[in-house]
Amino acid sequence: MSGEISMIGSVILALFLAGYLGQQYLPPPKPKVIGLDLGTTFCSVGVFHPGSGEVEVIADEEGRKSIPSAVSFTNTAVLAGHEAVDLADNNPQNTVYDAKRFIGKIFEPEVLEQESARYPFKVINKNGNAEFLISTNHTFAVSPEFIGSRLLLKMRKMAERHLGVLIQKAVISVPAEFDERQRNYTVKAANLAGLEILRVINEPTAAAMAYGLHKVDVFNVLVVDLGGGTLDVSLLNKQGGMFFTRAMAGNNKLGGQDFSQRLLQYTTERVRQEFGIPLTLKEDIHRLRQAVEAAKLNLTLQPSVTIRVPLHLHNHGSSETPEGATLAPVLFQAVITRELFEELNDDLFQKILAPVKTVLAEGHLEKEDVDEIVLVGGSTRIPRIRRLISEYFGKEPNTSVDPDLAVVTGVAIQAGIMGGSWPLQVSAIEIPNKHLHKTNFS
Structure with missing residues (x-):
């Protein structure tokens, strides 16, 4: 009996040794699951590299790590990202941006009319859903999820070119306030791009993971996400590796x-x-x-x-x-x-504090109770905005991660977890808060 136990122990030791040597001397496998941040203004794609445990945000041919969330239609092509933006001034009626504001939402006719008035392209109402009317050599309508799919397809191709492997699986982030329908339509956009979505993760949770907060003892995390077009403030409570969104507020008409x-x-x-x-x-x-x-x-x-x-x-x-x-x-x-x-x-900068105060009030916290303040979105680089936040809380926000890439970094970590990549990370587990509603300022 003792001989059998000794043999089993030897086999286990040999397997561990083989695994260790493999980690040290064999090239690590290519990541097969990508992390996608489909932002309102910009979007990015990242991967978690097995073996090294490093997150890489994949750049385009010009070395840019994010692409504009715009799609432009011509008589001969459908262009996404920077190529679309280059046509925006000469082809405004056929260049669609901000599609994320419309995806999966049901609109009252007067609300959609009010929303669409700010755009040079035509937004139409199809049974409560928004669609974009395109006029090239013929006139047709496209859905917000189709616009999203062209951006996701471009990022998928960027990842495949860089990694040299076929990519069919992904993790994608969405705003914390997205309801089930908006999340499903975001997944539908990914499916149209030929991707299977393994997990949908909230953007504030992804940002917290990028800052490593899923692995340390913090409880109350405030995420200030100020991008090109929207401000989102989320108060997260973390206990035992699980994230719970306590309160949300924002301004969907304030940004860079x-x-x-x-x-x-x-x-x-x-x-x-x-x-x-x-x-x-x-x-x-x-x-x-x-x-x-x-x-x-x-x-x-x-x-x-x-x-x-x-x-x-x-x-x-x-x-x-x-x-x-x-x-x-x-x-x-x-x-x-x-x-x-x-x-x-x-006056615009001062508006940032209103949703911050709201989430603290709704989360029943004093500002002294916030353990970490996390900044997300390129506009949080503006010195006055950082100063405004630090003066209000009496301490500096965490700026150790590139705010433009915080969400995609966290999503890439989650993609590595879903792909079973070594070294193992602690997964982000989100507790759904179905009674939570976002307070919006304008």
Whole structure:
């Protein structure tokens, strides 16, 4: 009997030794499950590498780790991501963005009409569902989940090209406030892209995983997610590796686009004052918008930036001035300071605190009870916003993870778990809170 036990022990030891040597000297298997962050403004794809335990956010051919959530239709092609954005100014009625706002939602006619008024493309009501009307060489309607599928397909192809393997399985993130229908339609979008979804994970939970909070002793986590178009604040309670969403609030009309728009309005008025002619050419507006967006990003690192934009100003669409002389191209230059940017957006920045206070009140917590403040979304890089949050809580938020990539990093970790990748991680278990409703500010 003792001989049999000894033999079993030897076999187990040999298996452990073989596993160890395999881990050390054999190339790790390619990840087969990808993590997808289908964001309102940008989306990303990541993988968890077996063996090293590292998360990699996969870049496109140009090295960009996120792609715009836009899809553009032409007579000959359907383009997604950066290629779609490049056509947005010349093909606005056929370039769809913000589709995530519409996916899986049932709209009253007047609500959908109000929502669609802000977009250059046409949104129609089909039995309470939103669809987008496209007019190329023929007119047709596409659903929000179809738009999502084109973005997910592009990210799937990015992952396959980078990894050199066929990808058919994924984990995907959704906003915490998404109901069952919205989650199902998001899964449907993935299915249209040829992907089987193994798990749907809430974005705040994914962000908390990216910060490693699923492996440490914290209880109350506040997630501030401020992206290009929306603000979402979630209060998570974690006990024993399980995440419970205690409260949610936000503003679905506040984000980086609004901050850029304030700066665009300011510079447009500067052009009118300096040259006496308003901006009318689409190409001029496009160039100035790009310069303003770049300035906003640079101001997170620098106290001031200089905008230089060549313009071809026309007077009421004519190439001549009122005096009849041809107007030569001009160079618009302006120094934009961080203080000016903060002043232009001060009222918008202050709006961020309203949902923060709401989730604390609804979660029955004092601000001193929050163990970790996690920042998600590129707009949380803005120094004034970080300062606003740290001043309110009396402590610095956790900024150890790239806020643009926090959600996709967490989703990739969960994808590694679902794929059984080594080294093993603690899985994120979410306790559904079906009685929870999101408070929205505007």
